[in-house]
């Protein structure tokens with residue numbers, strides 16, 4: 451970067467990423483140059499308040515300490531206001547390295563990085579900076595264009611959760627890809643169905659092409675034509691030639707083969723449509739985060755013992771979510787995939803936090819396993835009185851029949 455302010459902006463961006471991922475131990479602001487002659491340092495550390503991450507500021511004056519806690523976005527704003535005008539040095543300690551911003555006598559900032567000051571085992575919160583680096587610095591261009599971050603790389607007001615979700619998604623994707631035998635002799639073909647504003651589509655494209663060194667063509671499919679056009683323009687402006695956004699439905703999208711299918715928060719049965727398109731296109735890895743599981747709510751006939759509890763709306767909702775996603779996972783098992791269901795991000799950030807991943811098993815897999823899966827699907831459907839469900843219909847799996855259907859072509 452060429453402007454004199456760039457190292458400061460870069461430091462703030464690294465700090466924003468570390469805060470978003472919980473990948474830091476402490477931050478020290480020193481060399482006070484402000485108007486308060488008693489102020490010496492501010493020592494910051496991560497703390498949890500009411501289950502949410504916060505930054506604790508300890509303002510050290512000559513004869514007193516003052517402690518204040520702020521959520522990450524507010525903390526970043528405060529640090530940005532202090533760096534330069536009030537403090538001329540900042541040391542960020544992450545599990546992997548120490549990042550240092552120093553202003554010289556002329557007030558010119560300089561950014562350096564060194565080895566971690568403490569072993570990773572002493573890290574407080576959950577992640578390390580290696581995970582933060584799963585998006586390259588150049589991702590800042592689309593993060594900014596999509597309104598996630600400011601020019602300094604700081605999450606905009608109200609976008610901290612989205613920023614964290616994007617990083618978490620890439621981190622999970624990297625783990626899932628490591629467990630999947632994706633082809634290495636050609637570019638990967640990836641589709642993100644119901645991609646919305648394309649945050650995760652851009653993130654997946656950058657992760658594969660710029661971080662993992664796996665050339666990949668990434669297709670975003672979005673039914674809102676104006677949205678698809680606007681993010682296609684951003685893809686062009688940010689030089690993402692491997693990224694293409696098309697307007698249309700998941701069901702009608704023209705696909706050749708697929709290696710990875712992504713569909714996060716595609717509403718209700720759009721998730722089933724995406725799962726089917728993934729299976730149909732031979733995707734080796736399928737990653738979905740279902741939401742609004744409405745289809746089965748009216749069909750479910752819960753065991754009599756559950757009926758009084760299910761008068762509570764929230765229980766009825768979770769019950770439907772469980773039945774729907776459990777059935778989807780079993781259908782994927784039957785269709786030849788190994789599945790995992792896990793939390794995407796802590797439920798404090800969004801209620802839509804369940805992720806279902808499916809990795810295609812080798813074709814040589816035993817028939818008996820498919821028969822077991824088919825039985826499991828039918829038994830779950832029978833337990834809940836489910837006779838029709840979108841993914842089962844797509845797969846021509848007769849939920850009520852007693853025979854084992856043939857696998858999809």
Ligand SMILES: C[S@@+](CC[C@H](N)C(=O)[O-])C[C@H]1O[C@@H](n2cnc3c(N)ncnc32)[C@H](O)[C@@H]1O
Nearest residue numbers: 644645646672673674698699700714715716720
């Ligand atoms: C809740 S948003 C999620 C966006 C994105 N996947 C994410 O997690 O940030 C769901 C998006 O899917 C789109 N969508 C819903 N059903 C669709 C369908 N059948 N075909 C294509 N897009 C669909 C909606 O227009 C919306 O933009």
